[in-house]
Amino acid sequence: MFATGCGVPPRAEALPSPPPLAFSLPGARMTVGTFSVRGLRRLMPPTGWRAVASVALLALAGCGGGDTVDEFRPQRLLVLGDETSLITDGTSAYPAFLEDGETPHPMAGQIIPAGLKYSVNALDPVAPAPEQVDNPPTGPIDCLRNRIWIQIVADEYNFGFDECNSDPAGTPQRGVIYATVGARVADIADQVTAHRATSSFTPTDLVTVFVGQHDILDVYAGVTAASQCRYETRDDLGSAARTARSLGEALARQINAIARSGDGGRVLFVTVPNQGATPFARQEPTEFNRRECLQELTDAFNAGLRTDVVEDGRQIGLLAIDGQVEQILDNNDRYGFDNANVTDATCKPEAVLPNCTTDTLKYAASNDDYLWADDLHFGPELHDLLGDLVVSRIRNLPF
Secondary structure: OOOOOOOOOOOOOOOOOOOOOEEEEOOEEEEOOOOOHHHHHHHOOOOHHHHHHHHHHHHHHHHHHOOOOOOOOOOEEEEEEOHHHOEOOOOOEOOOEOOOOOOEOOOOOOEOOOOOEOOOEOEOOOOOOOOOOOOOOOOOEOOOOOOOHHHHHHHHOOOOEOOEOOOOOOOOOOEEEOOOOOOOHHHHHHHHHHHHOOOOOOOOEEEEEEOOHHHHHHHHHOOOOHHHHOEEEOOEEOHHHHHHHHHHHHHHHHHHHHHHOOOOOEEEEEOOOOHHHOHHHHOOOOOOOHHHHHHHHHHHHHHHHHHHOOOOOOOEEEEOHHHHHHHHHHOOOOOOOOHHHHHOEOEOOOOOOOOOEOOOEHHHOOOOOOOEOOOOOEOHHHHHHHHHHHHHHHHOOOO
């Protein structure tokens, strides 16, 4: 049993996003103060700042005389979503076009090497220097470095992924990636079907769901006026915001179904960060406030998701990463980023993801100096933040 109420009412529609290191629990919010995540990670051992973040949740569990949480220890990690949660497996080809759908991909039709991530890939520091490291990276990639968020979660439970298997014997790993490049909400059903083809959801499965960015961008592509993006409340919103909200509601239904399926998987879902704060949004035309439009579409999507999902804390848990990213962007100096680091991408334009490596960064930048890898995708720092927050969240949920 987990005490979560503490006399705090449930989250109302369109409440502001949580403050830094705020964790959403059914009927309550708890916050660890504003401090530098990056600074703590440099000063503490790997689990140090996670432990600090966990203190707030454990304190919350104690208020009102609740029982202590029995820590959930998953036996499998099942990953649903888009390329933010993907490690390439060496079987797929580069698409015909880049993300804009118009520019031909420079490697169209060629097989994407295994072990790449849609972020900044680390080159093996002890291997011979390659002749070419960008399109595609021909140098040896060390997929165990510059971990993406699902690797951080998997490492917490001594899991791995076949796409990046450190076991010399090649033993199949207990992390399974169903995420696909460019996935939308509608694709989650196919990913669930792919899992059910060989297995079922069990109470010892941790299922992560992180999707919605491409849905929001699809809706945004059809916007011609700011009024279409208006999002005030569930009943006061423009046509584009209404579509975005309905997509969030559709994802909520998928998440609820996973938790109810079979014996029920334990689902941890992640909200979509503000798409108006990406480098992509900052480059958009300004005939109206397109950044605000993207933010309102993101808010509408997340509101539909959060309102309709059955967030009971027993089978379904939430991590509101949108609030965490917003705090870093609004207070970047506190987190050790200068203004360029939160508004620009670190990868050179010609190093199209997933081909960006530590040798293809702008201005010889360190990959931990920038939030964004390219105009839309997380760099290693945001993956670190998300992975560590997810681990702390799972530790304190009554799964």
